[in-house]
Amino acid sequence: KNEVEQSPQNLTAQEGEFITINCSYSVGISALHWLQQHPGGGIVSLFMLSSGKKKHGRLIATINIQEKHSSLHITASHPRDSAVYICAVILQGAQKLVFGQGTRLTINP
Amino acid sequence: NAGVTQTPKFQVLKTGQSMTLQCAQDMNHNSMYWYRQDPGMGLRLIYYSASEGTTDKGEVPNGYNVSRLNKREFSLRLESAAPSQTSVYFCASSIEFVNYGYTFGSGTRLTVV
Numbered sequence: 001k002n003e004v005e006q007s008p009q010n011l012t013a014q015e016g017e018f019i020t021i022n023c024s025y026s027v028g029i030s031a032l033h034w035l036q037q038h039p040g041g042g043i044v045s046l047f048m049l050s051s052g053k054k055k056h057g058r059l060i061a062t063i064n065i066q067e068k069h070s071s072l073h074i075t076a077s078h079p080r081d082s083a084v085y086i087c088a089v090i091l092q093g094a095q096k097l098v099f100g101q102g103t104r105l106t107i108n109p
Numbered sequence: 110n111a112g113v114t115q116t117p118k119f120q121v122l123k124t125g126q127s128m129t130l131q132c133a134q135d136m137n138h139n140s141m142y143w144y145r146q147d148p149g150m151g152l153r154l155i156y157y158s159a160s161e162g163t164t165d166k167g168e169v170p171n172g173y174n175v176s177r178l179n180k181r182e183f184s185l186r187l188e189s190a191a192p193s194q195t196s197v198y199f200c201a202s203s204i205e206f207v208n209y210g211y212t213f214g215s216g217t218r219l220t221v222v
Contacts, residue, residue, distance in 0.1 A: 004151070033211070043199060043213035086151070095206060099151030 003027050004100040006087050012106045019074040021103045023087030026068065030093075034061050034072050035086040037102065043086070046072075077107045112136070115200050115214035122190040122221045130185040130217050132200030140206040141183035142167075143175060145196040146216075152199065158183055159206040190221045 007022045023032070031050040037043045047054050047061040049070075054061050058077075063070040074081055087100040113134045122128055134141065139160045144152040144167075154167030158177040172194060174186045183202075187194060200214040 002151075035211075035213075041197065041216045041218075043201075043216075045210045045212065048210050088152075097154070099153075101149065101151050 002101070003098050004087055004089055006100040006103050008103060009101070010104045012108065013077060015078060015107055015109050017077050019077050019081070019105065021072045021085050021105070023070040023072070023100055024068060025089050027089070028092035029089040031090045032063055032070050033088040033097070034070075035088060037084040037086060039083065079107045079109050082106050113200055113202055113212050113214040115217055117217060118215065119218050120220070122187075122219065124191060124221060126190050127186065127188050128190065130198055130200070131182070132184060132214055133182045134202040134212065135181065136202065136212065137180070138202035138204050138212070139180070140203045141177065142201045143183070143185045144199045144201065145169065146199060147196050155185065192221045195219060195221045
């Protein structure tokens with residue numbers, strides 16, 4: 001079993017819908033990253049968080065350390081949000097970053 | 110533009126050939142990393158350099174070598190390419206090791222035939 005599991009693996013939605021991508025992990029962590037990989041392949045860091053919630057534009061990331069779970073929300077989704085979203089955790093005490101397999105999001109106009 | 114620059118973007122090698130992937134960052138970051146990305150798998154760490162003058166193995170170092178040439182540059186060398194090394198390679202950097210946001214390069218798509 002992977003230390004980091006994302007769900008769903010694939011998600012297709014209509015423009016304007018509220019999107020939720022989930023990340024669960026089975027180990028102690030010191031922080032968690034959300035990354036976005038565009039269809040062209042480039043990877044962009046969206047958030048790094050260790051508690052609570054962060055917001056940037058239409059993107060919101062939350063984390064519950066006790067439940068070992070994080071969510072990435074996209075409000076008023078747009079076709080340009082189509083990408084692979086990757087969750088990665090920093091293992092506590094190990095200084096090691098472990099990546100999930102990613103969630104492929106497609107937003108149709 | 111500030112960021113991480115990787116070259117080349119695409120490469121096809123024959124089995125047994127060697128090549129070096131170049132990576133440079135202009136953000137004065139201390140730490141640099143090389144990852145590979147394969148279908149159905151998360152990014153896996155090949156080698157990293159926590160600071161200038163140091164390099165360490167990651168999860169999948171076999172068949173690779175690295176050089177931290179200076180604070181800006183971190184290269185990845187395949188001495189004798191194998192088909193199993195067909196992958197997309199990403200260089201990344203961060204201000205300090207691990208516990209900070211990462212900046213990624215645009216990737217190198219390598220095919221070994």
